[in-house]
Amino acid sequence: MIDMLRFDTLRVAFTQAQQPALDDFSLVIPAGAKTMIIGETGSGKSVLLLALLRLLPASASVSGQIWFEGKDLQSIPDEELRRLRGATFSYTPQSSGSSLNPLLTVGF
Amino acid sequence: MLNLNFALRDRRVGVAILAAFLSVAVLAPLLSPYDPHAMGVPYLSPSSAHWLGTNDIGQDILSELLYGARISLFIGITAAAIITLVGMMVGIVAGYLGGKTDWILMAICNVAMVLPSFPLAIVLAAYLGGGIKSLMISICLTAWSGTALVVRASVLQLRSAGFIRTLEAMGANSVRIMFWHIVPNISGLVLVKAALAVCSAMLAEAGLSFLGLGAETEKSWGAILHYAFFRNGVFNGYWWWYLPPVLCISLCITGFMLLGRSRRDSASEHEVRS
Numbered sequence: 001m002i003d004m005l006r007f008d009t010l011r012v013a014f015t016q017a018q019q020p021a022l023d024d025f026s027l028v029i030p031a032g033a034k035t036m037i038i039g040e041t042g043s044g045k046s047v048l049l050l051a052l053l054r055l056l057p058a059s060a061s062v063s064g065q066i067w068f069e070g071k072d073l074q075s076i077p078d079e080e081l082r083r084l085r086g087a088t089f090s091y092t093p094q095s096s097g098s099s100l101n102p103l104l105t106v107g108f
Numbered sequence: 109m110l111n112l113n114f115a116l117r118d119r120r121v122g123v124a125i126l127a128a129f130l131s132v133a134v135l136a137p138l139l140s141p142y143d144p145h146a147m148g149v150p151y152l153s154p155s156s157a158h159w160l161g162t163n164d165i166g167q168d169i170l171s172e173l174l175y176g177a178r179i180s181l182f183i184g185i186t187a188a189a190i191i192t193l194v195g196m197m198v199g200i201v202a203g204y205l206g207g208k209t210d211w212i213l214m215a216i217c218n219v220a221m222v223l224p225s226f227p228l229a230i231v232l233a234a235y236l237g238g239g240i241k242s243l244m245i246s247i248c249l250t251a252w253s254g255t256a257l258v259v260r261a262s263v264l265q266l267r268s269a270g271f272i273r274t275l276e277a278m279g280a281n282s283v284r285i286m287f288w289h290i291v292p293n294i295s296g297l298v299l300v301k302a303a304l305a306v307c308s309a310m311l312a313e314a315g316l317s318f319l320g321l322g323a324e325t326e327k328s329w330g331a332i333l334h335y336a337f338f339r340n341g342v343f344n345g346y347w348w349w350y351l352p353p354v355l356c357i358s359l360c361i362t363g364f365m366l367l368g369r370s371r372r373d374s375a376s377e378h379e380v381r382s
Contacts, residue, residue, distance in 0.1 A: 020113075052278050054274070055273065055276055055277060082279050082281060083279060084279070085276070085277055085278060085279030086277070086278035086279030086280070087279060090278050090279075091273075091274070091277035092274060092277070093250075093270045093273060093274060095270055097270075098269055098270030098271060099270040099271055099274050100269045100271050101289050101292075101293070102271075102293070103292045103293060103336045
């Protein structure tokens, strides 16, 4: 099995926080595998996904690598990453109320 | 709820006023009793033949007023459309893209804000010469900055909303997010600013035309005032010459104000409910 997604000693720290949100996080997700990440509120699950999508706010500093099919997601151009978002990986925030454009109709 | 009723009443009154002025502007050739450029007996006071009398070269003032609605409304609405469009674009791009783009656009915006707009418009109109085009440029040059600032502020708020984050995570490109998703969500605010922009554009037009910097050959309310003042209509107490254009400008601006206010009230009501 080839590694599809690999986090390598990932560290995410916010300038305003004393402790990093993620520190020394490493994980390998092989192709075809289903992986569930469970943790209590504030343990960094969302931060992990936002780091993967490179959607963290400017106040976050990210170090370490995130490899997707052999490419370092931290260094690929914006346009290439944008095409990967939605097509290969995505993120849905928890609060469904704010996750939809309030002016658009859902469904048909 | 009380607020909403006021908003509804404001909107009805505003729409009624503006509908009346717009129909007058469109139907001016049918409604005018005389050709506004045709000359006759000067300084006639109101009579059954000339409801609002005549000016210094014998032109019928009622006809001037009816035709004047065309120019004044055209300049007011077109200038407001340009102001709103430019302000909205600058505000959205600066607010959404942030970073250096935001810094540069806001620097330009700040410069436009600190320039005293009316004196600048006077200088520009004088420099560019008369005509509708130069009038439009002088009115629009700095007026967009207010809209840009307000739009930017609300885009900054929207940018962190869940659905915008979701769209980004789904790989939507910036242009699509800005113009397909953000624009409809700030449309209430933009319409309020647009209605107020019509007011300030019409006032600026009236002011510039009054000073003789407008389109001299065109009949506009400001131009009627210009001649009423500089050909001694005001000093001689010919109220039928100077009062009607003042009332028309005031009433028309009131119409746009009411419409803008009703939009603002119903927009804030919507926010409270959601």
